[in-house]
Amino acid sequence: MINFALDCDFMTKKPIQFKTEIKGNRLARAGVISTPHGEIATPAFVVVGTKATVKALAPEQVRDLGAQTTLCNTYHLYLQPGDHLVAEAGGLHKFMNWDKPMFTDSGGFQVFSLGAAFGEGGVTKFAKEGTQNAQTMVAEEGAKLAQVDDDGVTFKSHIDGSKHRLTPEKSIAIQHNLGADIIFAFDECTSPQADYDYQKKAMERTHVWALRSLNYHEQSGKAGTQGLFGIVQGGKHRDLREESARVIGSMEGLAGFGIGGSFSKDDLGEALGWVNNILPEDKPRHLLGIGEPEDLFIGVENGIDTFDCVAPTRMARNGTLYTKTGKINIFNTQYKNDFTPIDSGCGCYTCQNYSRAYLSHLFRAKEMMAGTLASIHNLYFIVNLVSAIRSSLVAGTYEQLKKEYLG
Amino acid sequence: MINFALDCDFMTKKPIQFKTEIKGNRLARAGVISTPHGEIATPAFVVVGTKATVKALAPEQVRDLGAQTTLCNTYHLYLQPGDHLVAEAGGLHKFMNWDKPMFTDSGGFQVFSLGAAFGEGGVTKFAKEGTQNAQTMVAEEGAKLAQVDDDGVTFKSHIDGSKHRLTPEKSIAIQHNLGADIIFAFDECTSPQADYDYQKKAMERTHVWALRSLNYHEQSGKAGTQGLFGIVQGGKHRDLREESARVIGSMEGLAGFGIGGSFSKDDLGEALGWVNNILPEDKPRHLLGIGEPEDLFIGVENGIDTFDCVAPTRMARNGTLYTKTGKINIFNTQYKNDFTPIDSGCGCYTCQNYSRAYLSHLFRAKEMMAGTLASIHNLYFIVNLVSAIRSSLVAGTYEQLKKEYLG
Numbered sequence: 001m002i003n004f005a006l007d008c009d010f011m012t013k014k015p016i017q018f019k020t021e022i023k024g025n026r027l028a029r030a031g032v033i034s035t036p037h038g039e040i041a042t043p044a045f046v047v048v049g050t051k052a053t054v055k056a057l058a059p060e061q062v063r064d065l066g067a068q069t070t071l072c073n074t075y076h077l078y079l080q081p082g083d084h085l086v087a088e089a090g091g092l093h094k095f096m097n098w099d100k101p102m103f104t105d106s107g108g109f110q111v112f113s114l115g116a117a118f119g120e121g122g123v124t125k126f127a128k129e130g131t132q133n134a135q136t137m138v139a140e141e142g143a144k145l146a147q148v149d150d151d152g153v154t155f156k157s158h159i160d161g162s163k164h165r166l167t168p169e170k171s172i173a174i175q176h177n178l179g180a181d182i183i184f185a186f187d188e189c190t191s192p193q194a195d196y197d198y199q200k201k202a203m204e205r206t207h208v209w210a211l212r213s214l215n216y217h218e219q220s221g222k223a224g225t226q227g228l229f230g231i232v233q234g235g236k237h238r239d240l241r242e243e244s245a246r247v248i249g250s251m252e253g254l255a256g257f258g259i260g261g262s263f264s265k266d267d268l269g270e271a272l273g274w275v276n277n278i279l280p281e282d283k284p285r286h287l288l289g290i291g292e293p294e295d296l297f298i299g300v301e302n303g304i305d306t307f308d309c310v311a312p313t314r315m316a317r318n319g320t321l322y323t324k325t326g327k328i329n330i331f332n333t334q335y336k337n338d339f340t341p342i343d344s345g346c347g348c349y350t351c352q353n354y355s356r357a358y359l360s361h362l363f364r365a366k367e368m369m370a371g372t373l374a375s376i377h378n379l380y381f382i383v384n385l386v387s388a389i390r391s392s393l394v395a396g397t398y399e400q401l402k403k404e405y406l407g
Numbered sequence: 408m409i410n411f412a413l414d415c416d417f418m419t420k421k422p423i424q425f426k427t428e429i430k431g432n433r434l435a436r437a438g439v440i441s442t443p444h445g446e447i448a449t450p451a452f453v454v455v456g457t458k459a460t461v462k463a464l465a466p467e468q469v470r471d472l473g474a475q476t477t478l479c480n481t482y483h484l485y486l487q488p489g490d491h492l493v494a495e496a497g498g499l500h501k502f503m504n505w506d507k508p509m510f511t512d513s514g515g516f517q518v519f520s521l522g523a524a525f526g527e528g529g530v531t532k533f534a535k536e537g538t539q540n541a542q543t544m545v546a547e548e549g550a551k552l553a554q555v556d557d558d559g560v561t562f563k564s565h566i567d568g569s570k571h572r573l574t575p576e577k578s579i580a581i582q583h584n585l586g587a588d589i590i591f592a593f594d595e596c597t598s599p600q601a602d603y604d605y606q607k608k609a610m611e612r613t614h615v616w617a618l619r620s621l622n623y624h625e626q627s628g629k630a631g632t633q634g635l636f637g638i639v640q641g642g643k644h645r646d647l648r649e650e651s652a653r654v655i656g657s658m659e660g661l662a663g664f665g666i667g668g669s670f671s672k673d674d675l676g677e678a679l680g681w682v683n684n685i686l687p688e689d690k691p692r693h694l695l696g697i698g699e700p701e702d703l704f705i706g707v708e709n710g711i712d713t714f715d716c717v718a719p720t721r722m723a724r725n726g727t728l729y730t731k732t733g734k735i736n737i738f739n740t741q742y743k744n745d746f747t748p749i750d751s752g753c754g755c756y757t758c759q760n761y762s763r764a765y766l767s768h769l770f771r772a773k774e775m776m777a778g779t780l781a782s783i784h785n786l787y788f789i790v791n792l793v794s795a796i797r798s799s800l801v802a803g804t805y806e807q808l809k810k811e812y813l814g
Contacts (some may be wrong), residue, residue, distance in 0.1 A: 365483075
C-alpha cells in the first residue's frame with residue numbers, strides 16, 4: 001500500500017499509477033494499478049457494492065473470496081444516505097469497513113436508467129432488447145425517463161419521486177464526498193436504439209462533460225488522493241467510438257478510462273478493439289457493467305484491465321449459479337438431494353462447506369444465507385476466473401485457459 | 408471434545424454428561440455439559456437456527472460471536488427439507504456446517520402454534536396476551552389450531568396445508584434423523600389461558616409422551632450418541648409444576664430437562680424455583696424459548712443452565728438493538744448521523760467496525776447486511792451476557808453484575 005502521508009512526492013505524485021507487466025496476444029496485458037488503498041493486479045473483476053455494501057456479504061467475505069476492489073454507485077449513495085453524511089462518517093472506506101481499493105461510478109448510467117422523468121422534451125429512453133450489457137438489465141426492469149440538456153440531467157428519485165439534478169461538477173463533488181480511490185467523469189448513457197445523430201450528440205456532450213469533470217476535479221484539491229477516469233461513449237459506430245477514444249484519451253489529467261454504453265454480444269470485442277487501439281497504453285481501462293465469463297475473455301483480449309458487473313450477485317440471489325460447465329438453477333428438483341458441491345473442484349467457501357441440497361433447501365425456505373452462500377460462490381467464480389486469466393497471460397497459457405472455460 | 412470413536416467406554420458412557428463446578432445463591436450454578444460435539448460451559452445461551460441456519464449468519468459468524476451451541480426446530484425441518492434428506496446428507500451438523508454441540512426441539516410447540524387445524528373437537532388454541540414467553544410471540548402472530556388426542560397431534564403444514572401427524576415416537580425418529588446431540592421428548596404445549604383441568608390433562612399426556620419418547624429412544628440404538636431431555640409442563644399451577652418435575656425428574660434414562668409452557672413475567676422465577684427444587688441436581692435444565700436479559704438473571708437464580716430464544720435475532724432483523732442502557736430502534740431519526748457504535752464498549756464485530764449511522768442506512772436501504780450486522784450484535788450481547796453471568800458465579804460477583812445490567 002502506498003502511504004501518501006509519508007510520501008515526499010505527495011503533491012506531485014498521482015494517486016493512481018498503472019504499470020504493464022506482461023503483454024499478451026492482440027491487446028491483452030497484465031499489469032498493476034496502484035491506489036492510495038493498495039494495489040490491484042489486473043486484469044481484475046471489481047465487485048459491485050451498490051449502496052455501500054456488497055449485497056448479502058460482509059467485507060471480510062468479499063476479501064476472502066479473492067476480491068481486490070469494489071465499486072459503489074454514486075446515484076444510489078447520493079440519494080441514500082447522502083454523500084454529505086458519508087463524508088461526515090469519514091468517507092466510504094470507513095463507512096462500509098472496506099480498506100482496499102474502491103471505485104465509484106459517476107451516477108450517469110443510473111440517472112438515465114432508474115431516474116424517473118418529468119416535464120417534456122429532451123428525454124432519453126432505454127431500450128428493452130438487443131443488448132447484453134448488464135447495465136441494460138436494470139433498464140429492462142422498466143424503462144424510465146430522465147431529462148437531459150447540455151448542462152446536465154434532471155431526474156426524479158426512484159425512491160421518493162423527489163426532484164434532483166446532476167451536472168458534471170455535481171457528480172464529481174459527490175464522488176469527492178464519497179472518497180473512492182477511482183472516480184468517473186459524468187457521462188450521458190444512451191439507449192442502444194438511439195439513432196446515429198443522437199449517439200453523436202450524446203458523445204459530444206459526454207466529451208464536454210469529461211472536460212468539465214476534469215477541470216472541477218483538478219481545481220478541487222482532491223486530485224492528489226483520488227484519480228479521475230474519463231468515459232468513452234459512441235454507441236455501436238466505429239467512427240464515433242474512435243473519435244471518443246481520441247478525445248477522451250487526449251485528456252492528460254485523467255488517471256484512466258471507462259468504456260460505457262451498450263454492446264451487442266457479437267460486436268463487443270470489435271468495439272473494444274476500436275477504442276483500445278487508440279487509448280494511451282500507460283493508463284488503465286475499465287469496462288463498465290459487463291462481466292459474463294465469455295465477455296471477460298473478449299474484454300481482456302481487447303485491452304480491458306478491469307470489469308464490474310452486478311450479474312454474479314444478482315443471479316446468485318435468484319438461485320442461478322456458475323459452474324465450469326455452465327450455469328445451473330438451484331431450484332431445479334434434481335438438486336434437492338444432490339449432496340455434491342455447486343461446482344466440483346471449486347475452492348470457494350460455499351463449495352468447501354455446503355452441498356447443492358443445502359443451497360436448494362435455503363432457497364426454498366427463503367433463508368437469507370441462500371443469497372450469501374450463492375453470492376460467495378458466483379463472485380469467487382468470476383473474480384478467480386479473471387485472476388486465472390491474469391495468471392495465464394503471465395504464464396503464456398491464455399489460449400489453453402480460454403478453451404478450458406469456453407470449450 | 409469427547410471423541411467417542413476412540414473412547415473405550417463407548418457402549419456404556421452416556422452421550423450427555425453434566426458437572427456442576429460452582430454453586431451460587433439460591434439455585435444458581437455454573438457447570439459444564441459434555442456432548443459428542445464438545446462442551447458447553449453453563450449457564451449458556453443457545454442460538455436458534457430454526458431451519459438449519461441461524462438467520463442471516465454464517466456458522467463462523469455464530470461461532471465468532473461466542474456461541475457454544477445452536478438449536479434447530481424439528482417441526483420446520485420435518486416439513487422442509489425433510490428429516491430423511493437431512494439424514495442422507497449426513498445429519499444436521501454436516502448439512503449446515505456446524506461442528507459444535509446442537510439441540511433440536513420436539514416439534515411440539517410449533518405444531519400447536521404454527522400447525523393449522525382441521526376436523527372437529529379436541530382443539531388447542533394459543534392465547535394472545537398475558538405471557539412473556541418468546542414462544543408465545545409466534546402464536547400471537549395468528550392463533551392457529553391443531554388437533555390433539557392421547558396418541559399424538561394431527562396438523563396441517565403452515566407451508567402448503569398438507570396433513571401431518573406427530574406422535575412421541577415419530578418426533579424422536581425425526582430427531583434421530585436430524586442427529587443433534589441433545590433432543591427433546593414430545594410434549595403438549597398448552598395455552599396459558601387453558602383452565603386448570605385442561606392444564607392437568609395436558610401435563611399428564613406430556614408425562615405419558617415423555618415415557619414413550621424415552622422408550623423409543625432407548626430401543627432405537629441412538630441412546631449412545633444423542634441425549635434425550637424430558638419436558639416439564641403444568642402451566643402456572645404450583646401443584647402441577649411440582650408434580651411434573653417429580654414425574655419427569657424420576658425418569659432415569661433422561662439426560663436432562665426442558666421447562667416448557669408460558670409464564671407471566673412476574674411468575675417466572677417462582678415457577679422455575681418450584682420445578683428446579685425438585686429436578687435432580689446432576690442433570691442440566693433448559694428453559695425453552697425465553698431469553699430477555701431480565702429473564703436470564705431470573706432463570707439462572709432459579710436453577711436454569713441453558714436458554715434458547717428467537718428474540719435477539721428476530722428483534723435484530725426489525726432494527727431493535729440491545730444496549731447496556733436498554734433497547735434502541737435503529738430506525739429513529741437521531742441515529743441517521745450518529746457515528747458511534749450501537750453500544751459503546753461492546754466488543755462485537757458490528758460495534759468494532761460499524762456505526763449506528765451505517766446500520767441506519769442499511770436498514771433504510773433494505774440491505775441484507777442490516778439483518779446480519781444487527782443479529783451479530785444482539786446475539787453477542789445475549790450470549791456474552793450469559794457468559795458474564797457464568798463468570799460472575801465463578802468469581803462470586805453475581806450481584807454486582809446483575810445490578811450493572813438491571814440497575
